[in-house]
Each structure stands twice: as structure tokens, then as C-alpha cells.
Amino acid sequence: MTYVLYGDDGSGSATVEMALAEAGQAVELRSVPLEGDHQLRDEYRAVNPMGRLPTLLLPDGTVVTESLAALLTVADMHPEAALLPPPGESGRAVALRWMVLLAAEFYPQITRGDYPARFGATPDQFDAVRDNARGLGREVLRVIEAHAGLRGAGSEPFLLGPRFSAADIYIAVLSRWMGGRAWVPVHCPKIEAPAQAVAVRKAIAPLWVRHKLAPA
Numbered sequence: 001m002t003y004v005l006y007g008d009d010g011s012g013s014a015t016v017e018m019a020l021a022e023a024g025q026a027v028e029l030r031s032v033p034l035e036g037d038h039q040l041r042d043e044y045r046a047v048n049p050m051g052r053l054p055t056l057l058l059p060d061g062t063v064v065t066e067s068l069a070a071l072l073t074v075a076d077m078h079p080e081a082a083l084l085p086p087p088g089e090s091g092r093a094v095a096l097r098w099m100v101l102l103a104a105e106f107y108p109q110i111t112r113g114d115y116p117a118r119f120g121a122t123p124d125q126f127d128a129v130r131d132n133a134r135g136l137g138r139e140v141l142r143v144i145e146a147h148a149g150l151r152g153a154g155s156e157p158f159l160l161g162p163r164f165s166a167a168d169i170y171i172a173v174l175s176r177w178m179g180g181r182a183w184v185p186v187h188c189p190k191i192e193a194p195a196q197a198v199a200v201r202k203a204i205a206p207l208w209v210r211h212k213l214a215p216a
């Protein structure tokens with residue numbers, strides 16, 4: 001058995017696909033197009049009851065929903081890939097801090113921006129809700145920019161300084177969304193550094209393009 005990843009190009013499944021690629025793991029991709037809301041259909045909800053992408057099936061068939069849980073699981077299952085510092089190292093705590101912040105506070109703003117009606121907005125309110133979601137998401141990025149100890153381009157580009165980790169994959173991908181490809185380089189140049197460094201990694205570069213993360 002191999003890994004199975006339910007996802008769509010341009011979605012959060014990119015993060016898990018990239019982690020698996022870094023770990024040198026084969027994966028069977030199963031497409032669940034967001035266009036047409038295939039993620040909300042009964043057959044997919046039987047796998048992921050929240051109706052969200054991604055979902056990772058481990059080689060033993062275990063279902064892992066939630067992008068962050070899937071990333072941490074891949075890191076745990078392939079310690080040789082060093083996707084996170086080992087338990088007990090302070091670098092691991094730092095990586096978890098920023099990854100949890102992104103999962104808990106940034107990702108939900110993507111949902112608000114993409115599906116404002118779900119949050120009770122009427123069509124005339126959609127633009128305001130989207131602006132608000134973008135603003136709240138950008139506040140999170142500004143916090144990371146100011147407090148993550150990032151050094152920026154030209155020197156130790158990663159969230160953990162010289163050491164690449166799954167946290168870089170997560171921030172690289174999520175920071176491209178909600179207009180981030182244009183906004184982040186200007187307002188969060190230190191976040192731009194890990195994004196650029198992740199984009200050119202050998203295992204990730206082709207996925208970066210397929211997942212529509214490269215500059216338009």
C-alpha cells in the first residue's frame with residue numbers, strides 16, 4: 001500500500017504533496033475538484049466528514065484529515081527526511097508554534113473569503129467579508145514576519161534559520177493565497193524568503209508550478 005492524497009491543484013493538498021515529495025514517498029493522487037463543490041458530495045464526506053481538502057490515507061489505510069495533522073504525520077513517519085527537528089528540540093516547538101497559528105488563525109480566513117455565504121453574508125456583503133478575511137489573514141502574516149526570527153533573503157531563509165522544515169512548506173503555500181503572491185513580497189519580505197526558498201527545492205519545484213503558486 002502507498003499513500004493516497006485527496007486534493008485539487010491549487011488547494012491545501014499542495015502542502016502534504018510537497019512533504020511527501022521531500023520524504024521521497026510515492027503517492028496516489030485522487031482529484032476532488034473544488035470547482036463544482038465535489039468536496040461536499042456524500043462520497044467524499046464519507047472520507048472527510050468536514051468536506052475539506054486535503055485528506056491523506058496512510059499506507060495502512062488510516063484516514064488523516066486536517067492539513068497540519070497530515071504534515072506532522074508525514075514528518076513523524078519519515079524521520080530520515082528531517083521535516084521537523086526531533087521531539088525535545090526547541091526548534092520543533094518553534095515550528096509547531098507558527099504552523100498551529102497558520103492552521104488555527106490564517107486558514108479559516110481563507111474559508112471566509114472563499115465561502116462568505118457560509119458565514120451568513122448576503123451577496124451584497126461578500127466583498128466586505130472578503131476584505132475583512134484578507135485583513136485578518138494578513139495580520140497573522142505580519143505577526144509571523146515580526147516575531148518569527150526570520151532573517152530574510154540572502155541569509156538563512158527558513159523559519160528555523162538555516163534549517164528547512166515542514167513549517168516552511170506550510171507558510172510558503174498559505175502565504176501565496178488571498179492575493180499573497182503580490183502582497184507578501186512587498187509587506188512581508190522575510191516571509192517571502194522561505195516561500196522563494198521552498199519554491200526552488202528540487203522535490204517541490206514542479207509541484208509549486210502545478211499548484212499555481214508561481215507568480216502569475
Ligand SMILES: N[C@@H](CCC(=O)N[C@@H](CS)C(=O)NCC(=O)O)C(=O)O
Pocket residue numbers: 010011012013034039040051052053054065066067068103107111115
Ligand atoms: N482545517 C482544514 C481546512 C482545509 C480547507 O479549508 N481546505 C479548502 C481548500 S484549500 C477546502 O477544502 N475548501 C472547500 C470548502 O470549504 O468547501 C485543513 O487544514 O485541512
